[in-house]
Amino acid sequence: MDLQEFRAKQLLSRYDIAIPPGALATTPDEAEAAATRLDAKTLFVKAQLHAGDRFAAGGIHTVPSPAAAKAAAAELLGRKLKTSQTSADGQTVKSVLIEAGVTAKRELYLAMRIDARAGSILLTAGDGGTGIEQRLASGAQELDTLALGINGERNAGDIAAFARRVGIAGDSTQGFHDIVRQVHRAFIELDASLIEINPLVLTGKGEFIAVDAKLTLDDNAAFRHPDFAGWGEEQDPDRIELRAARHNINFVPMDGDIGCIVNGAGLGLATLDMIIAAGGAPANFMDIRTTAKSQDIAQGIALVLDNPKVKVLLINVFGGGMQPCDTIVDGLGIAFRAHKRELPVVLRITGNNEELARLRLANFKLSKTECSDMWQAVTRAVAIARGGK
Amino acid sequence: MAILVDQNTRVLCQGMTGWAGTYHTNRMMQYGTKVVAGVTPGKGGKSHLDVPVFNTVADAMRETGANASAVFVPPAHAGAAMLEAIEAQMPLVVVVTERVPELDMIRVREALVGSRTRLIGPNSQGLLAPDVCQIGVMATDRSKRGHIGVISRSASLTSEIVSQLSGVGLGQSTTVGIGADPVHGIGFVDCLKLMFADPQTEGIVLIGEIGGTEEYEAARYLKDKGLTKPVVALVVGRGAPPQRRMGHAGAFAVHADEDVEGKIAALREARVEIAPSAHLVGATMRDAFKKRAA
Numbered sequence: 001m002d003l004q005e006f007r008a009k010q011l012l013s014r015y016d017i018a019i020p021p022g023a024l025a026t027t028p029d030e031a032e033a034a035a036t037r038l039d040a041k042t043l044f045v046k047a048q049l050h051a052g053d054r055f056a057a058g059g060i061h062t063v064p065s066p067a068a069a070k071a072a073a074a075e076l077l078g079r080k081l082k083t084s085q086t087s088a089d090g091q092t093v094k095s096v097l098i099e100a101g102v103t104a105k106r107e108l109y110l111a112m113r114i115d116a117r118a119g120s121i122l123l124t125a126g127d128g129g130t131g132i133e134q135r136l137a138s139g140a141q142e143l144d145t146l147a148l149g150i151n152g153e154r155n156a157g158d159i160a161a162f163a164r165r166v167g168i169a170g171d172s173t174q175g176f177h178d179i180v181r182q183v184h185r186a187f188i189e190l191d192a193s194l195i196e197i198n199p200l201v202l203t204g205k206g207e208f209i210a211v212d213a214k215l216t217l218d219d220n221a222a223f224r225h226p227d228f229a230g231w232g233e234e235q236d237p238d239r240i241e242l243r244a245a246r247h248n249i250n251f252v253p254m255d256g257d258i259g260c261i262v263n264g265a266g267l268g269l270a271t272l273d274m275i276i277a278a279g280g281a282p283a284n285f286m287d288i289r290t291t292a293k294s295q296d297i298a299q300g301i302a303l304v305l306d307n308p309k310v311k312v313l314l315i316n317v318f319g320g321g322m323q324p325c326d327t328i329v330d331g332l333g334i335a336f337r338a339h340k341r342e343l344p345v346v347l348r349i350t351g352n353n354e355e356l357a358r359l360r361l362a363n364f365k366l367s368k369t370e371c372s373d374m375w376q377a378v379t380r381a382v383a384i385a386r387g388g389k
Numbered sequence: 390m391a392i393l394v395d396q397n398t399r400v401l402c403q404g405m406t407g408w409a410g411t412y413h414t415n416r417m418m419q420y421g422t423k424v425v426a427g428v429t430p431g432k433g434g435k436s437h438l439d440v441p442v443f444n445t446v447a448d449a450m451r452e453t454g455a456n457a458s459a460v461f462v463p464p465a466h467a468g469a470a471m472l473e474a475i476e477a478q479m480p481l482v483v484v485v486t487e488r489v490p491e492l493d494m495i496r497v498r499e500a501l502v503g504s505r506t507r508l509i510g511p512n513s514q515g516l517l518a519p520d521v522c523q524i525g526v527m528a529t530d531r532s533k534r535g536h537i538g539v540i541s542r543s544a545s546l547t548s549e550i551v552s553q554l555s556g557v558g559l560g561q562s563t564t565v566g567i568g569a570d571p572v573h574g575i576g577f578v579d580c581l582k583l584m585f586a587d588p589q590t591e592g593i594v595l596i597g598e599i600g601g602t603e604e605y606e607a608a609r610y611l612k613d614k615g616l617t618k619p620v621v622a623l624v625v626g627r628g629a630p631p632q633r634r635m636g637h638a639g640a641f642a643v644h645a646d647e648d649v650e651g652k653i654a655a656l657r658e659a660r661v662e663i664a665p666s667a668h669l670v671g672a673t674m675r676d677a678f679k680k681r682a683a
Binding site for chain 2: 320
């Protein structure tokens with residue numbers, strides 16, 4: 001779950017990480033009132049999205065007065081903002097964060113994430129600020145890394161050596177050590193997969209302040225954090241990916257006209273590859289998780305049927321021990337009965353309980369073509385989508 | 390001989406008395422796997438599916454000589470179950486549970502360092518040595534005993550490929566799902582080492598996908614080692630939708646070079662035969678043998 005900036009900062013401040021004074025606003029008037037209270041020479045008006053790289057997309061305004069903050073909020077609120085990290089449609093700005101400007105002596109980047117390969121938590125730091133993506137991509141800048149364990153940080157010597165490598169020395173060393181410890185504790189206790197602070201501002205007084213922060217929480221650990229429920233959905237609860245996820249289905253919309261119903265991520269990816277190789281265009285990626293019941297599967301299939309671009313459904317299923325074929329066919333039946341849309345269906349259903357699935361299938365009035373291997377099914381679906389018969 | 394399991398493998402199931410544990414343990418027993426015990430804290434002393442249930446893994450190992458564990462414990466407690474098995478020095482642990490929190494897996498990985506446990510998963514379909522031993526939840530009806538080792542990250546695609554292999558007359562020595570989660574136990578390279586050392590295995594199929602870096606590690610290992618047995622690889626995800634990326638530099642470090650083309654090029658450089666499409670893996674393996682014979 002990707003949190004919005006104000007949520008991320010709220011959580012980090014629980015761990016004594018300093019953040020700039022600020023307030024959330026959902027209307028221009030609220031923005032003006034918040035800016036007046038802040039009483040600062042420089043103010044930031046920041047669109048709240050579940051995505052980063054907002055600066056380049058015009059999602060962050062720097063203003064000199066409460067009146068200008070109001071105008072900036074009016075310009076941002078309700079607008080669809082597209083950044084390199086949102087979907088192609090962008091995200092609607094529903095709130096803005098009004099913050100007092102902070103004067104930086106130095107801008108740093110500091111992040112922690114899971115290092116899957118090493119099985120540890122990786123601390124990354126270096127020079128920060130805007131444009132870091134471009135500098136890293138071009139090789140103009142590199143970041144330093146340090147692997148951290150889960151039960152407490154590395155010893156003070158390691159952190160001090162790391163601090164020296166990123167150019168922190170003298171009086172700031174203790175403050176840097178503190179922030180590493182605080183972020184590590186937040187990472188563990190919040191079940192984060194990524195905490196990224198950029199910029200982490202070092203002020204003239206030697207304080208570290210998290211001026212922008214990004215926090216991704218591990219969805220698998222959501223059961224440990226019932227108080228965060230719904231935070232990932234407040235921006236756009238109708239997003240199709242989220243609707244599918246509620247039914248144990250991984251779904252990603254695409255631009256084509258072949259609706260894909262597949263169990264398992266590997267088979268789902270293989271199906272997309274084959275469709276493209278056969279000259280077709282998938283309308284979506286689908287991975288029905290093994291935990292999905294037939295009602296869930298029906299909901300997932302309904303998402304595909306809702307898409308007006310879809311000309312044909314391609315069902316590619318290999319039933320396993322956890323999810324036999326008949327469960328998926330039952331889902332198909334429920335979806336078609338409820339949806340009433342007539343679409344040609346090409347099926348390749350094999351594996352556990354395939355005979356039972358075939359018996360059930362015989363009861364549905366579908367315009368269906370059954371294929372015995374998946375390439376045959378793919379080429380058939382591509383031909384139908386192209387208007388052939 | 391298969392890898393990791395044989396006729397003497399004695400399996401205990403952690404979380405056997407739950408719904409999923411009961412259903413899949415029963416399937417494994419019907420397949421012929423020697424299931425000797427269940428472990429459910431608080432249910433020790435009872436019997437379930439005609440085998441004794443113990444409170445702890447250590448008790449069950451001592452009393453029954455179990456030397457492998459299948460973990461069906463729900464996500465909230467799966468991490469603790471794995472740690473318990475590692476502490477009891479269980480030689481092989483296969484974790485089927487999906488959606489285990491990542492930090493719990495970091496704890497497990499720390500516990501695995503220097504331990505005698507080999508852990509497979511989580512989010513794995515398990516391990517199958519056809520006609521010998523099934524520890525997991527995979528479809529079994531298309532598998533056939535033979536000489537091909539299959540290593541994969543995804544359950545249903547593995548079933549498909551096993552079906553293709555059997556279809557061209559190539560049975561399997563062992564199929565292993567290393568698990569679909571980023572933080573997991575043994576990886577591609579560990580499995581490759583075991584399969585090269587296994588006399589029953591004469592050819593290896595590696596099923597990779599977009600994301601992660603293990604295919605590169607496998608390619609590096611194979612290039613250094615040289616292929617003493619034919620290896621066929623499929624890497625899926627060329628047509629995957631570009632995913633929304635969260636986080637910049639962190640994400641850069643994670644995502645650099647995780648693309649399909651790069652993986653295919655690296656594997657090809659290690660002289661691995663690349664299956665041109667997911668439906669041609671069986672045929673590619675068959676042809677690889679023909680080429681060797683010629």
